[in-house]
Amino acid sequence: MAKSTPAFTCSACGAAHRKWAGRCDACGAWNTIVEEAPLSAGPGAKSLGAQRGRTIELTDLATEEAPPPRAISGIDELDRVLGGGLVPASALLVGGDPGIGKSTLLLQAAAAFARSGLGCLYVSGEEASAQVRMRAARLGLADAPVRLGAETNLRDILTTLDAERPALAIIDSIQTMWSDSVDSAPGSVAQVRAACHELVSFAKRRGTSVILVGHVTKDGQIAGPRVVEHMVDTVLYFEGERGHQFRILRAVKNRFGAADEIGVFEMTGQGLAQVTNPSALFLSERGQASPGSAVFAGIEGTRPVLTEIQALVAPSPLGTPRRTVVGLDAGRLSTILAVLEARCGIPFAGLDVFLNVAGGMRVSEPAADLAVAAAILSAREDAALPPDMVLFGEISLSGALRPVAQTENRLKEARKLGFSQAVAPARSKTGAEDGMRVRQMQDLTAFVGEIFGA
Numbered sequence: 001m002a003k004s005t006p007a008f009t010c011s012a013c014g015a016a017h018r019k020w021a022g023r024c025d026a027c028g029a030w031n032t033i034v035e036e037a038p039l040s041a042g043p044g045a046k047s048l049g050a051q052r053g054r055t056i057e058l059t060d061l062a063t064e065e066a067p068p069p070r071a072i073s074g075i076d077e078l079d080r081v082l083g084g085g086l087v088p089a090s091a092l093l094v095g096g097d098p099g100i101g102k103s104t105l106l107l108q109a110a111a112a113f114a115r116s117g118l119g120c121l122y123v124s125g126e127e128a129s130a131q132v133r134m135r136a137a138r139l140g141l142a143d144a145p146v147r148l149g150a151e152t153n154l155r156d157i158l159t160t161l162d163a164e165r166p167a168l169a170i171i172d173s174i175q176t177m178w179s180d181s182v183d184s185a186p187g188s189v190a191q192v193r194a195a196c197h198e199l200v201s202f203a204k205r206r207g208t209s210v211i212l213v214g215h216v217t218k219d220g221q222i223a224g225p226r227v228v229e230h231m232v233d234t235v236l237y238f239e240g241e242r243g244h245q246f247r248i249l250r251a252v253k254n255r256f257g258a259a260d261e262i263g264v265f266e267m268t269g270q271g272l273a274q275v276t277n278p279s280a281l282f283l284s285e286r287g288q289a290s291p292g293s294a295v296f297a298g299i300e301g302t303r304p305v306l307t308e309i310q311a312l313v314a315p316s317p318l319g320t321p322r323r324t325v326v327g328l329d330a331g332r333l334s335t336i337l338a339v340l341e342a343r344c345g346i347p348f349a350g351l352d353v354f355l356n357v358a359g360g361m362r363v364s365e366p367a368a369d370l371a372v373a374a375a376i377l378s379a380r381e382d383a384a385l386p387p388d389m390v391l392f393g394e395i396s397l398s399g400a401l402r403p404v405a406q407t408e409n410r411l412k413e414a415r416k417l418g419f420s421q422a423v424a425p426a427r428s429k430t431g432a433e434d435g436m437r438v439r440q441m442q443d444l445t446a447f448v449g450e451i452f453g454a
């Protein structure tokens with residue numbers, strides 16, 4: 001048994017390896033594999049069969065009292081990402097790069113929940129209570145009824161939680177916590193897992209919701225949040241581009257709501273402000289109609305969001321032309337270029353292609369294919385698309401356009417922002433959207449012919 005215990009673990013993704021390697025096969029990160037002390041079996045390991053655990057009939061559950069309702073913070077962008085508020089006794093992980101604003105977001109969330117009557121304890125392992133208070137004062141939250149703690153010892157934290165029984169405990173950050181039952185340094189994979197396990201089981205046992213903050217790390221010595229993603233109910237990532245003020249809170253896993261839901265915030269001098277109309281923000285940088293720009297009517301979670309896709313196509317001085325992508329999947333670009341070449345006879349050999357989603361947004365929907373193709377063609381032909389046009393549709397390998405979900409919502413959002421024509425796949429379920437001219441197209445060849453007259 002002991003022999004099969006893997007002795008090496010990737011600190012970025014948690015994959016187990018039998019021997020050390022420079023690069024992790026599972027996630028591709030370099031220098032993240034570290035040796036780990038094997039976990040001891042512990043005193044409880046032989047208790048199987050000694051005492052029967054309590055089970056309950058599923059049908060009995062219905063007769064028990066209804067679960068307490070979700071707690072609403074009043075910060076709409078946050079409540080929506082949570083799936084409509086915070087579920088009692090749930091465990092959440094909020095990951096993000098250092099300095100992106102996790103502590104700021106969670107302090108604001110703690111204050112908002114506390115003001116709505118939820119008992120909140122904010123435990124910081126990185127800052128002294130006085131520093132947290134200073135930050136709170138800067139955010140205008142000095143009078144919020146939040147309890148603060150500055151502690152890193154897990155046993156002390158659990159004792160405090162047990163005594164105080166807050167409805168919500170925020171642990172900032174999971175990498176600073178250490179448990180004396182694990183024989184390795186704070187921040188190691190074993191420590192981070194042990195701390196997460198203890199806090200999550202406390203949450204389930206005592207009905208306290210816990211929010212764990214996890215720094216995304218580049219360095220192999222500190223474990224990243226991915227190693228505990230499987231232990232929690234909800235995983236949120238707080239993202240943003242350097243040089244941009246806005247931040248996106250994205251649900252990548254949620255047992256209690258839609259995954260892929262996003263909340264948009266802007267970092268200001270007084271903390272994070274909600275952005276209630278992200279489409280307007282993402283399109284605000286758009287100037288005059290110019291070649292290489294296409295507006296994609298997308299859906300993020302349950303909400304329509306318009307983004308501008310920008311492309312640049314230029315003769316390449318290199319033998320292998322460049323394909324540079326920011327904010328989209330690079331594999332998708334290759335596929336779309338291949339379809340344009342093979343099905344529409346438009347060659348890209350000898351041409352560099354650069355693709356970018358304006359404003360630092362990240363788009364993962366296949367429905368963006370048509371807008372990507374349109375931006376690339378517009379750049380290649382040096383012909384601007386009509387400025388009041390939005391596009392959406394998935395491109396199949398045959399070049400056909402596949403209908404996508406929520407067509408009506410996409411069109412409605414576009415209409416609201418002043419767009420008056422749309423290109424959509426044939427057989428899309430469009431409602432009567434007055435003032436909107438919707439052109440439905442069978443395939444990419446028809447699209448190229450109609451829009452670019454080729």
Ligand code: TYD
Nearest residue numbers: 098099100101102103104267268269270271
């Ligand atoms: P922080 O929440 O400490 O990041 P994290 O916990 O993810 O490491 O945020 C740090 C950054 O946010 C820092 O660069 C300063 C900026 N900031 C503001 O711009 N305005 C503010 O009101 C606050 C509190 C921070």
Ligand code: MG
Nearest residue numbers: 102103126172
């Ligand atoms: Mg912090």
